[in-house]
Amino acid sequence: MNTKTLKLPQKARQNIIRALIYTGLVLWAIAVLFPFYWMLMTSFKSYGEYNGESVPSLLVSSPTFDNFLNAFTAVNLGRYLLNTLVFTVVTTLGMLVVTVFAAYSFARISFKGKALAFTLLLSLMMIPTELVVITNFVTVTELDLRNTMLGLVLPSVTSVFYIYLLKENFSQVPEELYLAAKVDGTGDLKYLFKVMVPICKPTVVTITILKAIECWNSYVWPRLITDDETMYLVSNGIQQIREGGFGRENIPAMMAAVVIISLPLIAVFLIFRNKIMEGVARGGTKG
Amino acid sequence: MKQNNLKGWLYLLPAFLFLGVFLVYPLIDVFIYSFEEGFNFASQTSFGVGFYNYAYVLSDPYFLQALKNTFILVLITVPVSTLLALLISVGLASIKKLRKLFQTIYFLPYVTNTLAVGIVFMLLFAKTDYTDGMVNLFLGLFGIDPIDFINGPYWAKMLVLCVYTVWIVLPFKILVLTSALASVNQSYYDAAMVDGTRKLRMFTKITLPMISPMLFYLIITGFIGAFKAYSDAVALFGTNLNAKEMNTIVGYIYDMLYGDSGGYPSFASAAAIILFVIVLTITCVNLYVSRKKVHY
Numbered sequence: 239m240n241t242k243t244l245k246l247p248q249k250a251r252q253n254i255i256r257a258l259i260y261t262g263l264v265l266w267a268i269a270v271l272f273p274f275y276w277m278l279m280t281s282f283k284s285y286g287e288y289n290g291e292s293v294p295s296l297l298v299s300s301p302t303f304d305n306f307l308n309a310f311t312a313v314n315l316g317r318y319l320l321n322t323l324v325f326t327v328v329t330t331l332g333m334l335v336v337t338v339f340a341a342y343s344f345a346r347i348s349f350k351g352k353a354l355a356f357t358l359l360l361s362l363m364m365i366p367t368e369l370v371v372i373t374n375f376v377t378v379t380e381l382d383l384r385n386t387m388l389g390l391v392l393p394s395v396t397s398v399f400y401i402y403l404l405k406e407n408f409s410q411v412p413e414e415l416y417l418a419a420k421v422d423g424t425g426d427l428k429y430l431f432k433v434m435v436p437i438c439k440p441t442v443v444t445i446t447i448l449k450a451i452e453c454w455n456s457y458v459w460p461r462l463i464t465d466d467e468t469m470y471l472v473s474n475g476i477q478q479i480r481e482g483g484f485g486r487e488n489i490p491a492m493m494a495a496v497v498i499i500s501l502p503l504i505a506v507f508l509i510f511r512n513k514i515m516e517g518v519a520r521g522g523t524k525g
Numbered sequence: 526m527k528q529n530n531l532k533g534w535l536y537l538l539p540a541f542l543f544l545g546v547f548l549v550y551p552l553i554d555v556f557i558y559s560f561e562e563g564f565n566f567a568s569q570t571s572f573g574v575g576f577y578n579y580a581y582v583l584s585d586p587y588f589l590q591a592l593k594n595t596f597i598l599v600l601i602t603v604p605v606s607t608l609l610a611l612l613i614s615v616g617l618a619s620i621k622k623l624r625k626l627f628q629t630i631y632f633l634p635y636v637t638n639t640l641a642v643g644i645v646f647m648l649l650f651a652k653t654d655y656t657d658g659m660v661n662l663f664l665g666l667f668g669i670d671p672i673d674f675i676n677g678p679y680w681a682k683m684l685v686l687c688v689y690t691v692w693i694v695l696p697f698k699i700l701v702l703t704s705a706l707a708s709v710n711q712s713y714y715d716a717a718m719v720d721g722t723r724k725l726r727m728f729t730k731i732t733l734p735m736i737s738p739m740l741f742y743l744i745i746t747g748f749i750g751a752f753k754a755y756s757d758a759v760a761l762f763g764t765n766l767n768a769k770e771m772n773t774i775v776g777y778i779y780d781m782l783y784g785d786s787g788g789y790p791s792f793a794s795a796a797a798i799i800l801f802v803i804v805l806t807i808t809c810v811n812l813y814v815s816r817k818k819v820h821y
Contacts, residue, residue: 340536340541511632
């Protein structure tokens, strides 16, 4: 009897603590989700409905798809999306080729100056983009590459960190496989793409997704290098839409554009959730 | 093993070509720019060499405003976001049901376009002629008068910027701390349980020391990231940040390079190097402190 009366408050206390923890977690989940909910809901409101509400409503009374049509007809959102898609695919592919070869060279081929080259590479990781963007801007301008896809892509191709990440993974593949392949007369190139890349596929996929996200969201470099609206990427496009696309007051249409820009990323995230979170935890930072 | 010099360098060539042109050369060049006085972009000429660019930047009111904004932003968001992330991850670690779902939701801001979602924040906080906005409506429940967060007083604008920055940086910190907490060896807790140690004491004596390396990693990267704040401010206040008194150091660099007041790569370079020196100093201080406090 005595032990029971002692146990009960203990258990009650634990329940209270658990309830507090869940409340806190739910509150933050709401703080995260609310902006998404609000933009989705607003994108289905008609212009009249939105502006008729002096007290914003959390529900839509008569949902409409007009805003989404507007986003493609009234402003150049289709063009921005296409530019961003091309930019993302080309940059990511370029990054993959460069990274795979460099990582393989560091992991498997022995050559003079390798240690020095690798140290040099690692020290480059510390250079902030802000420092080099100025000269890159001048370089690209002088090469007459402003407002071209090439000018957008070239400085964005290499990522020192991804070379490092893939090299570490390549190094874990047993050396014996390489020697066996050598005995069989398999060349380096064939070995790289038939053995190494398939074995290290998880890492290759991870860096591909992380780079693609980075490209889709990039803002600073595209802003510097494009002032021709037909070359805008989505980040600059949305800024353009905001400052003069639909007219400042057509907020539902603006929200439709925001939804269209955000959806591809959220879809990719939900599909590759584990890969992305694992990759970011291993050392990705934003920007 | 057989040396294969040619092949080794050949495989490295693309990477080093790109890095050389777009990373190493610019790094050297930015120092040269910053010391060339009166550099003219059109004629590619300069008067001489000296510290004039630095003196100009350091006495430019816009730069001082940007410096002040950036420091306030750093000093508020780094501690707040780190503590909040710690609180949330400890909460996450102590539950079993719905943990995956919460983790997924919390990570969402990481994969969103800063510019696009920033507009949503701007609208939620804005007070216009038509409506007081969602946030003011909520604050009204507590009897607070509507505040114009986007075009209003300085502290209100700074508050929105801080809120948005914390919202954006939290996913990364929660993720890192959650995996750090998961990697703490369970047997330490078991031993402490046997000794009848209290929960709070277990947290300060076992959990915190065990995750302290990751915590310091987050603080260091948090400082570096916050000093480079820029696109969050653009998302909230538009591209003309100087007019809104909301510019950041990075914003100042880009404005000097390009934009309405642009065309001065020398001033931009000087500002970039000042930023680099600040970040380097803070990082060194952080590393020094962490060496004394962190248990490896």
